[in-house]
Amino acid sequence: MDKMRQVVERARAAFNSGRSRSLEFRIQQLKALERMVNEREKEILAALKADLHKCGHSAYSQEIIGILGELALTMEKLPSWAAPQPVKRNLLTMRDEAYIGYEPLGVVLIIGAWNYPFVLVMQPLIGAIAAGNAVVVKPSEVSENTARLVAELLPQYLDKDLYPVVTGGVPETTELLTQRFDHILYTGNTAVGKIVMAAAAKHLTPVTLELGGKSPCYIDKDCDLTVACRRITWGKYMNCGQTCIAPDYILCDPSIQSKVVENIKETLKEFYGEDVKSSPDYERIVNKRHFNRVKNLLEGQKIAHGGETDEASCFIAPTILTDVSPESKVMEEEIFGPVLPIVTVKSVEEAIEFINLREKPLALYVFSNNKQLIKRVISQTTSGGVTGNDVIMHFFLSTLPFGGVGHSGMGAYHGKYSFETFSHRRACLIKDLRMESANKMRYPPGSQKKLDW
Amino acid sequence: NPYAGLVSHLRASWLSGKTRPMEYRMAQLEALGRFLDDKKQEILEATELDMGKPSFEAFFSEILLCKNELNITLNNLYHWMKDEHVNKNLVMQLDSAFIRKDPYGVVLIIAPWNYPIHLFLVPLIGAIAAGNCVIVKPSEISKNTERLVAETLSCYLDSDCFAVVTGGVPETTRLLENKFDYIFFTGIPPVGRIVMAAAAKHLTPVTLELGGKNPCYVSDTCDVTNVARRVAWGRFFNAGQTCVAPDYLLCTLEMQEKLMPALREAITEFFGPNPQESPDFGRMVSDKQFQRIRALLGSGRVAIGGQTDEAERYIAPTVLADVLPSDPAMQEEIFGPILPIVVVANMDEAIDFINARPRPLAVYAFSCDSKVVNQVLERTSSGGFCGNDTLMHVTLTSLPFGGIGNSSLGKYHGKFTFDTFSHHRGCLHRSMGLEALNAPRYPPYTQQKLGLLTAAFEVKRRGTCTLL
Numbered sequence: 001m002d003k004m005r006q007v008v009e010r011a012r013a014a015f016n017s018g019r020s021r022s023l024e025f026r027i028q029q030l031k032a033l034e035r036m037v038n039e040r041e042k043e044i045l046a047a048l049k050a051d052l053h054k055c056g057h058s059a060y061s062q063e064i065i066g067i068l069g070e071l072a073l074t075m076e077k078l079p080s081w082a083a084p085q086p087v088k089r090n091l092l093t094m095r096d097e098a099y100i101g102y103e104p105l106g107v108v109l110i111i112g113a114w115n116y117p118f119v120l121v122m123q124p125l126i127g128a129i130a131a132g133n134a135v136v137v138k139p140s141e142v143s144e145n146t147a148r149l150v151a152e153l154l155p156q157y158l159d160k161d162l163y164p165v166v167t168g169g170v171p172e173t174t175e176l177l178t179q180r181f182d183h184i185l186y187t188g189n190t191a192v193g194k195i196v197m198a199a200a201a202k203h204l205t206p207v208t209l210e211l212g213g214k215s216p217c218y219i220d221k222d223c224d225l226t227v228a229c230r231r232i233t234w235g236k237y238m239n240c241g242q243t244c245i246a247p248d249y250i251l252c253d254p255s256i257q258s259k260v261v262e263n264i265k266e267t268l269k270e271f272y273g274e275d276v277k278s279s280p281d282y283e284r285i286v287n288k289r290h291f292n293r294v295k296n297l298l299e300g301q302k303i304a305h306g307g308e309t310d311e312a313s314c315f316i317a318p319t320i321l322t323d324v325s326p327e328s329k330v331m332e333e334e335i336f337g338p339v340l341p342i343v344t345v346k347s348v349e350e351a352i353e354f355i356n357l358r359e360k361p362l363a364l365y366v367f368s369n370n371k372q373l374i375k376r377v378i379s380q381t382t383s384g385g386v387t388g389n390d391v392i393m394h395f396f397l398s399t400l401p402f403g404g405v406g407h408s409g410m411g412a413y414h415g416k417y418s419f420e421t422f423s424h425r426r427a428c429l430i431k432d433l434r435m436e437s438a439n440k441m442r443y444p445p446g447s448q449k450k451l452d453w
Numbered sequence: 454n455p456y457a458g459l460v461s462h463l464r465a466s467w468l469s470g471k472t473r474p475m476e477y478r479m480a481q482l483e484a485l486g487r488f489l490d491d492k493k494q495e496i497l498e499a500t501e502l503d504m505g506k507p508s509f510e511a512f513f514s515e516i517l518l519c520k521n522e523l524n525i526t527l528n529n530l531y532h533w534m535k536d537e538h539v540n541k542n543l544v545m546q547l548d549s550a551f552i553r554k555d556p557y558g559v560v561l562i563i564a565p566w567n568y569p570i571h572l573f574l575v576p577l578i579g580a581i582a583a584g585n586c587v588i589v590k591p592s593e594i595s596k597n598t599e600r601l602v603a604e605t606l607s608c609y610l611d612s613d614c615f616a617v618v619t620g621g622v623p624e625t626t627r628l629l630e631n632k633f634d635y636i637f638f639t640g641i642p643p644v645g646r647i648v649m650a651a652a653a654k655h656l657t658p659v660t661l662e663l664g665g666k667n668p669c670y671v672s673d674t675c676d677v678t679n680v681a682r683r684v685a686w687g688r689f690f691n692a693g694q695t696c697v698a699p700d701y702l703l704c705t706l707e708m709q710e711k712l713m714p715a716l717r718e719a720i721t722e723f724f725g726p727n728p729q730e731s732p733d734f735g736r737m738v739s740d741k742q743f744q745r746i747r748a749l750l751g752s753g754r755v756a757i758g759g760q761t762d763e764a765e766r767y768i769a770p771t772v773l774a775d776v777l778p779s780d781p782a783m784q785e786e787i788f789g790p791i792l793p794i795v796v797v798a799n800m801d802e803a804i805d806f807i808n809a810r811p812r813p814l815a816v817y818a819f820s821c822d823s824k825v826v827n828q829v830l831e832r833t834s835s836g837g838f839c840g841n842d843t844l845m846h847v848t849l850t851s852l853p854f855g856g857i858g859n860s861s862l863g864k865y866h867g868k869f870t871f872d873t874f875s876h877h878r879g880c881l882h883r884s885m886g887l888e889a890l891n892a893p894r895y896p897p898y899t900q901q902k903l904g905l906l907t908a909a910f911e912v913k914r915r916g917t918c919t920l921l
Contacts, residue, residue, distance in 0.1 A: 055898065057899075057903050061894070061903065061906050061907075065906065065907055065910050065911060087849070087851035088851040090851075092845070092848070093845065098852060101830075105857070106834075182857075182858065193656055194654060197649070197652070197653035197656065198650055198654075200649070200653075201649035201652075201653055202646060202650075204642060204645055204661065204858065204859055206862045211656070223885065224885050227885055227888045228885070230888070230891075234891075271897065273897070279897070280898075281896035281897055367885075371882075374882060378553065378880060380470070382876060382878065383878065384879075385878060385880065385881075386553075386879070386880040389882065389885045390891075393881050394550075396544075397542060397545060397879070397881060398542075399541070400539055400881065401877050401879050405876040405878070406558075406656065407656055410658040411658075412877065425864065426834075426835065426837060426857075427836070427837035427838070427849075428838045428839075428840075428852075429837075429842070429845055430826060430839075431839070431845065432841060433675060434676065436679045439686075439842075442513075443682065443686055443723055444507070444509065444723040444724060445724075445725070445731065445733050446507060446508070446509025446510070446733050
């Protein structure tokens with residue numbers, strides 16, 4: 001396991017050489033990443049298909065478009081993001097230069113997740129490179145084809161010493177986490193998030209944790225159910241429900257529950273046809289362990305739609321559960337699968353209370369024609385992010401910080417926030433060595449006259 | 454768990470929404486202002502008892518700087534609290550996209566003893582402004598100030614939402630077992646690790662304001678008199694017990710010789726011929742600190758000062774010459790009125806020296822040649838930097854105050870404190886209409902849909918275009 005120490009040491013030596021600091025170098029590396037994504041698109045899509053049964057369209061729209069957009073944005077904005085930011089001065093500093101300088105942190109670690117295995121290492125990597133750091137990339141071993149591909153491709157396009165890829169499972173990651181990093185960005189679950197933060201604490205390493213939770217989705221009685229349910233269906237069942245910001249469960253009045261079910265059923269037929277299993281656009285559960293985990297959540301539940309499973313192909317049909325009890329297993333943990341429980345509540349106040357009694361979620365969704373109601377739900381709850389009258393979409397606006405709060409995470413990234421996450425904002429004050437008379441009032445011996453001035 | 458009741462009481466207040474309205478937060482902040490006004494004399498007396506803090510200094514750091522932070526916050530809270538609307542992409546032109554500043558909930562502020570009011574009050578201002586409930590844990594080492602805060606702060610703040618907890622290591626350890634929504638700690642790195650490890654158990658985000666050895670490079674081209682004054686001021690303020698004090702000097706042998714008389718003169722100017730009699734020079738906060746710092750006097754040779762008086766916990770403003778990197782004074786943050794000078798051959802050697810060590814809270818560089826100042830700035834890394842002066846960068850609230858690496862995690866002061874204690878929540882409020890525009894994203898997937906999606910979502914580099 002000396003290997004981990006060597007990789008990190010080499011990255012640190014490469015960082016200390018100073019070559020990642022110039023903007024030209026950083027943009028050159030980002031351009032190389034862009035070439036990589038364009039030139040090797042076929043292989044990337046094939047790996048995603050092998051890992052998650054993701055079809056070309058899904059893989060491209062979920063993982064490639066976002067990365068290309070982030071790369072273009074970053075390359076264009078980098079000079080302005082990295083420029084020193086002058087700040088407002090006070091009376092005492094009026095004649096001085098005062099600004100915030102953006103500097104790299106050093107060697108950062110990015111740990112990816114398996115559900116969007118390419119974009120979840122690439123998007124942080126873009127920000128980390130842009131900020132001038134060396135980056136150790138650790139893709140998830142669960143999505144093994146993508147991990148292998150990332151390990152093959154990155155050294156072909158990027159500086160090998162500055163941006164090494166480390167592969168492996170729990171033992172390798174544990175060993176990696178004993179090394180000292182200047183920032184760690186981890187995407188994954190809450191339990192491992194705690195382990196990562198505890199390891200970081202030993203070195204006082206700042207962390208960004210992109211975790212998860214149960215993202216609630218409240219549907220108001222006053223709302224266009226057809227539209228609402230189409231949007232919810234899209235967000236819930238994309239990637240077979242394996243999305244950190246998928247609407248995890250629905251809260252709605254009992255009087256609209258069956259209409260909600262009907263609308264979702266209709267939409268599912270529209271999206272995937274009569275036989276979901278043969279639709280090329282519907283994914284699979286990533287492995288047997290998760291397949292069994294999700295399947296077990298169906299036990300004892302009222303299945304209003306779906307419920308079919310096939311272990312051999314890790315297939316679970318898009319499923320809706322009704323009249324779900326808040327105490328049941330499916331309401332305890334993040335589902336991360338194509339199972340949508342509906343919990344009935346009698347009012348928006350009850351929904352707000354329900355949400356606030358639970359851990360802070362990564363995303364919160366509310367559907368209503370009533371703008372005031374939406375504003376109220378946002379104001380009386382908290383969450384990583386919010387989309388009103390849709391799901392998922394706040395993720396795609398790079399001017400919004402993307403991250404969690406409480407158990408759903410800490411820190412944020414995307415767009416400029418990635419650059420800032422991986423930068424040190426250094427306070428700089430440059431004074432003149434002359435003009436000493438202005439300083440006299442601060443020096444001892446102290447006197448009331450000096451104080452009053 | 455002796456504090457579980459208190460924490461859940463505050464959490465219940467938090468959930469009731471009491472701290473959300475701006476008026477409530479302003480009222481609590483204004484009450485803090487009255488605390489500073491009413492208790493000014495008591496604060497000056499307590500800090501004098503605790504560490505011989507001269508009233509001039511105490512007024513400056515414990516009252517004036519705190520009132521500045523209060524006024525900046527009161528003046529700007531409305532704007533800071535407002536939703537921040539952000540630029541939208543093509544697809545979201547008709548939507549509302551903004552960042553909402555949510556409070557975290559129940560936050561814990563652990564303060565140290567060296568600026569015992571300032572270092573809990575300034576974070577507290579931001580925590581209240583951001584709408585949180587707060588538990589303040591002042592340092593037990595500055596015990597007079599601790600008592601003052603414990604007895605009087607609750608008269609000013611809403612006791613449903615704000616509490617003071619006193620005690621030492623055992624009490625703080627028990628307190629840290631509870632789940633907080635944010636922890637703000639100021640102190641030394643080893644305890645910072647303990648706090649972060651405790652926070653990790655609950656996934657509580659933290660700000661840790663720690664310390665280190667802040668180097669001060671003095672180039673050969675400089676106005677020696679002014680340098681000596683500014684360095685002496687920064688080093689001996691609060692008898693050296695300042696996290697951003699210049700910890701040690703780096704200069705050539707020639708400059709060391711030139712600086713010595715200038716430093717001697719500055720010290721005499723500030724504190725008179727016998728600093729022990731000056732009302733403007735402080736004392737060590739405890740016997741433990743006194744003994745620790747006194748042991749560092751064996752490093753190099755005592756060129757100025759060196760006198761000590763155990764009964765008063767007095768250590769004279771001291772300059773040590775010819776200090777070696779292996780000497781005791783160079784092994785730990787000094788946090789006392791001793792300024793070691795380490796001789797280097799030139800600026801490059803000084804920069805290498807600095808970079809071979811853990812990154813400090815501050816780097817200082819003095820030179821008449823601005824190129825030299827900029828070189829030191831660009832080739833080192835630190836929390837903050839001040840050219841041609843000491844300490845001053847932390848009094849400008851538009852600059853973020855914090856470290857990097859071992860010297861800290863996170864930043865505050867001014868708006869940065871408010872931002873530290875707020876969760877920046879990305880919100881997108883879409884229209885229910887125009888559903889047709891969403892069609893390209895739904896299955897069944899087609900090449901045409903993909904083309905439309907790409908066109909809608911793509912960010913193009915300037916000078917390129919998409920052919921549909």
